Amino acid sequence: MINVGVLGATGAVGQRFVELLSDHPWFNLTTLAASERSAGKPYGKVVNWRLETPFPEKIAKLKVTAITPSAMKDVDLVFSALPAEIAQDVENTFADAGIAVCSNASSHRMEPNVPLVVPEVNPEHLGLIDVQRDAGRDGFIVTNPNCSTIMLVSALAPLRKFKFSDIRVATMQAISGAGFAGVAAMxxxxxxxxxxxxxxxxxxxxxxxxxxxxxxxxxxxxxxxxSASCHRVPVIDGHTMAVWVDIKEPVETVKKAYADYKPPIKGLPTQPAESVHLCAEEDRPQPRLDRMRGHGMTVSVGRVREGLRFVAMGHNTIRGAAGASVLNAELISKKKYL
Incomplete structure (x- = not known):
């Protein structure tokens, strides 16, 4: 087992990390870190558990630590659910201290030597870990994309065999993407x-x-x-998007590409049986009906029409955040980077 910790363990994405890691077959969740006001207290006493799944009582007594490498010296890897403005320096500090960081924050995504990875789309980009190590860093940082970007690239992955140059997307994004207190009810x-x-x-x-x-x-x-246009809608979980791609192939050819799609990786615990599901119903996907497909890790695609036009949808805090980062960590482990 690989000892892991969570940075920002009490927030919306932090709680998803705890949920996914509490019984993980490869990772042993040993350390939870949060703000100074929570440090030293049992996790069960400081977290306001807001997920629809039961609170994992086995970690209730874990004492929350400070967000420092010295407080988490016994872990091999940390999952970062920190706000971007905090993650920028903190994640560098952990990586410099020899700890692997799988980050959901946006701070380092576009840095040239940091992998921005969706395992079913670009697993080979983990090669940038070697670039970080060649520069003298003992640890490393690997990021997952923005929650809406993950849905888009997952839906595009089966279409790579076709020629296209222009993508337009209009999103309808759930309020949970803004955190527990991110959008006022009124x-x-x-x-x-x-x-x-x-x-x-x-x-x-x-x-x-x-x-x-x-x-x-x-x-x-x-x-x-x-070209993207993004909108917040009154849905709790599940980002939906309408996508236009200048692919000229017939609709049936595109549907067959979705039906035949096989991701380039397999054997990871968090990976769903279907990374991309093609909906046959004319009125799907829908967030309430489809967001938990594949335990929240499957991206659903439907309404594939001439143009080329389609609708994609996925669970934004699982597939689009914590689950994506855990899947990255599983790929990192499988490739022996730890």
């Missing part, structure tokens, strides 16, 4: 908010890096353009 009830700070820029840049090619010590961006 702002989102009976409403749609047509702006999410920096979300469009993340989709437009991260997608190109993820679907790019690792050449030597750097990633060459994918040769297409992404």
């Amino acid at each position: 702002s989102i009830y009976d409403n749609i908010i047509p702006y999410i700070g920096k979300e469009e820029e993340k989709m437009e840049t991260e997608t190109l890096k993820i679907m790019g090619t690792l050449k030597g010590k750097k990633v060459v961006n994918a040769p297409f353009q992404v």
Whole structure:
């Protein structure tokens, strides 16, 4: 077993990490770190558990530590659910101290030597870990993308065999993507908010890096353009998006590509049986009905039409956040980077 910890363990994504790691077959959750006001107290006493799954009582008595490498010296890897402005320096400190960091924060995603990974899409980009180590770092940082970007690139992965140069996407994003207190009730009830700070820029840049090619010590961006428009809608969990891609192949050919799709990796505990599910129903996917497919790790695609147009949807705090980071860690372990 590999000893792991969670940074920011009391927040929305931190709680998802705890949920996914409490009974993990490869990882032993030994350390939970949070703010100074929680440090030294049992996790069960300081966390306001808000997930729909029962609180994992086995970790209730774990004492919360400070967010420092010295307080987590017995772990091999940490999962970061820290806000970006805090993660920037903290994650570097942990990596410099010889600890592997799997981060859900945006701070390091676009740095040239940091892998931005979705295992079913670009597992080879983990080669950038060697670039970090060659520069003298004992640990390393690996990031997963923004929650909406993960849904988009997962839905695009089966289409790589086709030629395209232009992608347009309009998202309908759940309120849980903004954290427990991220959107005021009076702002989102009976409403749609047509702006999410920096979300469009993340989709437009991260997608190109993820679907790019690792050449030597750097990633060459994918040769297409992404234009995104992002919206917050009154759905609790599950990001939905309408996607337009300038693919000329017939719809049936595209549907067959989805049906035949086999991810380049297998044998990871968190990986679902279907990374991408093609919905046959004309009114699917829907967040309430499809977000927990594959235990929340499957991206569902439907309404594939001429144009090419389709709808993609996935669980934003599982597939789009904590689950993605845990899957990255499993791939890192499988490839013997720890």
